[in-house]
Amino acid sequence: MTTTTDQPLLRIRDLHVAFPTDDGLVHAVNGMDLTLARGETVGIVGESGSGKTVTSQALMGLLKETRAQVTGEILLDGTDLNSLSEDRMRAWRGKKIAMIFQDPLSAMHPFHSVGAQIAEAYRVHNKVSRKAATAVAVDMLGRVGIPDPKRRAAAFPHEFSGGMRQRAMIAMALVCEPELLIADEPTTALDVTVQAQILDLLGELQQETGTAVVLVTHDLGVVAEVCHHVAVMYGGQCVERGSVRELFRDPRHPYTQGLLASMPTLGDDGERLRPIPGFPPSLTALPAGCLFADRCPQTHRVPDGRCHSERPAFLTGDAADHPSRCHQETLATAEEAAR
Amino acid sequence: MIAFLTRRLVATVVLLAVISFVTFTLFHFGPADPAAAACGQECTPERIAEARVALGMDKPFLSQYLTYMSGLFHGRTVGAPGAESLCQWPCFGKSFQTNEDVAAVLERALPYTLSVAVGAIVLWTVVGVTFGTLAALRRNKLTDKLIVGAASVGVSLPIPVTGLLLLLVFVSTLDVLPFTTNAITSPFGPAGFDGWFLNYLLPWVALAVLFSAQYIRVTRSSMLETLGEDFMRTARAKGLSKAAMVVRHGARAGLTPVVTMLGLDIGLLLGGAVLTEQIFSVPGVGFTAVRAAQAGDLPLTMAITLLAAFFIIVANVVVDAVYAVIDPRVRAA
Incomplete structure (x- = not known):
């Protein structure tokens, strides 16, 4: 379906994002790494404030020409998006990399018809007449499962139901057949039944078009359902990543373990929810050690208080397909090597 | 739409009847003895x-x-x-002062008021919207601060002050503009567009200083709000150029409050720009209204009140209709 280059479609390396505020620099993303192959789906999971939305905004280049300080590399097809000028990035937005948002009602212009908004997205990157673009928009609406697309194209966003709006939003994002689609909490604002439909639709369209998807969500259930890979974010870092199977079967980072344990399941009869105690670190004054150390129940397993003094790094090598940013990993690898 | 217009038309007639009665009553029991x-x-x-x-x-x-x-x-x-x-x-009766048909008096006064209104409205809308949008786009930068500062000065300058200053500088001291003459009432008359333009330039500026300042403020705050909306982020994510974003997405939503304000101000101004007409001695509706009220000229006062009320009510209806055209969500309701 796609070319078989060794190069992954997307590679984020050591991405940092900081926002200057009156209270000092807010370090929203602190060394994010991610790779994504063509046609695959990676889930970025994390709680509010873990930097997942900021990461997706940095991916789209939406932080350019703002006060945000973005460093690191975002390689799409080998081109570093972070060093592109706003003008060059603009040519990529919508064409090579597109985005769908959490709340389709506020993300669509209330005064323009749905069809016109999709057609506009097409005309930005394709020199065609308004009429031709509208035809493309109608066709696209049909592909995302909107009945009677010709008539509905003339309707306004407020005349759509929530699920239909998100379908239209997806149509808008995919109309130029981007190589990468970023979906920022695409189902959070929707009913559970509609959620499943939207996720199915995304999956189908992905099969059809070969678009790679970055799915940003706080919902582990959604991740388990649709993603190939997962990156768990905490305090603006990716603390663990791996294939969905491995990560759910064998979570290595204490945060991931806590996250999975806190998920309610139908099996627990009347059992209480198990939240992770404590709060995420302040993003204006990050601790020197592991960002999760203050909430981690396993710091006693690491000697010399290293959890609080030294920030763990990802291991490379054998562990690279399921790395965890935890000192216990480093120790385990060291022991193995000693044996 | 037709139901809407019918409803508004009936309301207009009722409202005019009430206003006429109130004015008549006030006048009757007031101190004036014609x-x-x-x-x-x-x-x-x-x-x-x-x-x-x-x-x-x-x-x-x-x-x-x-x-x-x-x-x-x-x-x-x-x-x-x-x-x-x-x-x-x-x-509308005959003027108590001159025994002239009130309708004829109004007919004579209206072109002056229209001349003053048209130019002033164009001037302040262009200035207000342009600089308001510019300030919003350059938020917290020097440009923004200068514009907001100028607007603060403008909004606190009363028309008599601006008007007299303009006359002092441009007519008395520099002598680059003529003093307003009553001979010119239309850009299509013998004086031509230039004559008309120069004749009414100072009244326009006097009005526009005050109104532009208000329009700058409203435009700026409304555009700022709009630029922060989610749909602007979507527009950017589509790859639209900055200009297309601001014009097609930003201005379309951000200028809606300006349209409302403009409609009402036009209605207000057609009923006579009392202060401006006084200062520049333009014998328009506002000027006539002051004379009529001072002289206890009931028919003339009544007619001008009704005329002003009529313009304001019509402006309201027009604004509502325009709103429905701009915002599809209003159409449904």
């Missing part, structure tokens, strides 16, 4: 009584009102018995 004014220096009680009859003020209050109102729908006769004269439809 009869005394009309009978001149050597006034005897008999002559006052005569004057009252001639002005129709001897009749009961309600019957005076009804007579007046009936004249609006078909002509009537005005004046003392034996010296009646016909007042043709639409009859």
